[in-house]
Amino acid sequence: MQDIVQQFSETIRSAATGKISLRIRGGGSKDFYGGKLQGEILDTRQYAGIVQYEPTELVITARAGTPLAEIEAALKERGQMLAFEPPHFGDHATLGGCIAAGLCGPRRAATGAARDFMLGVRMLDGRGNDLRFGGQVMKNVAGYDVSRLMVGSLGTLGLILEVSLKVLPLPLAEATLRFKFPEDKAIQMLNQWAGRPLPISASAYTGGELGVRLSGAAAAVEAACKKLGGVRIDDAQAEQFWIGIREQTDPFFRSAAPLWRLSVKSTTPPLKLPGGQLIEWGGALRWLKSDADAKTIRDAAVSAGGHATLFRVSDKSAGVFQPLMPAVLKVHKQLKQTFDPAGIFNRGRLYPEF
Numbered sequence: 001m002q003d004i005v006q007q008f009s010e011t012i013r014s015a016a017t018g019k020i021s022l023r024i025r026g027g028g029s030k031d032f033y034g035g036k037l038q039g040e041i042l043d044t045r046q047y048a049g050i051v052q053y054e055p056t057e058l059v060i061t062a063r064a065g066t067p068l069a070e071i072e073a074a075l076k077e078r079g080q081m082l083a084f085e086p087p088h089f090g091d092h093a094t095l096g097g098c099i100a101a102g103l104c105g106p107r108r109a110a111t112g113a114a115r116d117f118m119l120g121v122r123m124l125d126g127r128g129n130d131l132r133f134g135g136q137v138m139k140n141v142a143g144y145d146v147s148r149l150m151v152g153s154l155g156t157l158g159l160i161l162e163v164s165l166k167v168l169p170l171p172l173a174e175a176t177l178r179f180k181f182p183e184d185k186a187i188q189m190l191n192q193w194a195g196r197p198l199p200i201s202a203s204a205y206t207g208g209e210l211g212v213r214l215s216g217a218a219a220a221v222e223a224a225c226k227k228l229g230g231v232r233i234d235d236a237q238a239e240q241f242w243i244g245i246r247e248q249t250d251p252f253f254r255s256a257a258p259l260w261r262l263s264v265k266s267t268t269p270p271l272k273l274p275g276g277q278l279i280e281w282g283g284a285l286r287w288l289k290s291d292a293d294a295k296t297i298r299d300a301a302v303s304a305g306g307h308a309t310l311f312r313v314s315d316k317s318a319g320v321f322q323p324l325m326p327a328v329l330k331v332h333k334q335l336k337q338t339f340d341p342a343g344i345f346n347r348g349r350l351y352p353e354f
Helices: 001-017 067-077 093-102 183-192 218-228 235-247 292-304 326-339
Strands: 022-025 040-043 051-052 057-064 118-124 128-134 159-166 171-180 200-206 209-216 258-265 276-280 285-289 307-312
Touching: 001 040, 001 118, 001 159, 022 051, 022 093, 022 285, 051 209, 057 093, 067 093, 067 209, 067 276, 093 159, 159 285, 171 218, 171 235, 183 200, 183 276, 200 235, 209 235, 292 307
Parallel strands: 022 040
Antiparallel strands: 051 057, 057 159, 118 128, 118 159, 171 209, 200 209, 200 276, 258 285, 258 307, 276 285
């Protein structure tokens, strides 16, 4: 596999010398996400495979081109999982794309985000240097945690080669309850339940119904079901529901309208915005299908203490991500200059400025 790394390095050095833009790409399942795609494709899929997996240590290390489904299958065989429940958005999703996008599924509010499970990374920077950061234990970072910096960077800082992640055991039992609530009542109840010792691992409100998933020891799940009430959903049906939320195959997402992702305070009252909404993460994540202008939506998100991302749309002229404050933008530019001085990696994927 080292010869493949050498080929990648030579390609990067050549591109840097010629000021040629490179588009780092795995399975392409998240090509829709972020700014306009540009540059020659640098395909990571040939650099694949699980490097090391220690179930007793709850750690897995794999190459960037490894199919996400392959990693999840290996973990499931040993009763473990990627706890941030990453979406695939296609059959060809890779580990590198999962980390570069930094997206998380329904379980994120209960267990943490992708960066919380990042232990180490091996990468090639914009000079073609082979770098390693972090390791395979939680307390291994002195100074700036570069491995976590790669999560959500959309390939703008370098080519991810290998990733070490902490994994968690699969829950021993799960149950999904369904409640009929108006939107304001659903938000109220989610925040009320969040203050109680309940094993809630996911929530989703759409179409006047609130779905709540409970995960943990069988006794804890059964006790929580009795406390909360609601209607218990068949396990197979519940599994498909949460997959639909994670992979955006739920009927809510079947619309030609632009899809916005609003991150706000969980206690934020119903947002008075035109279009349909789906609420996740205990009220902290609001999906919005709307033709409203970007300023209206982003102003509403800021007023709620958060930000808005234009998640799926054909016209990205309004900008995908919330504009950065000058001081924050300066930090982003400095990081880009440090890791990718020639500016060859995934130009414009995060912000037009780099």
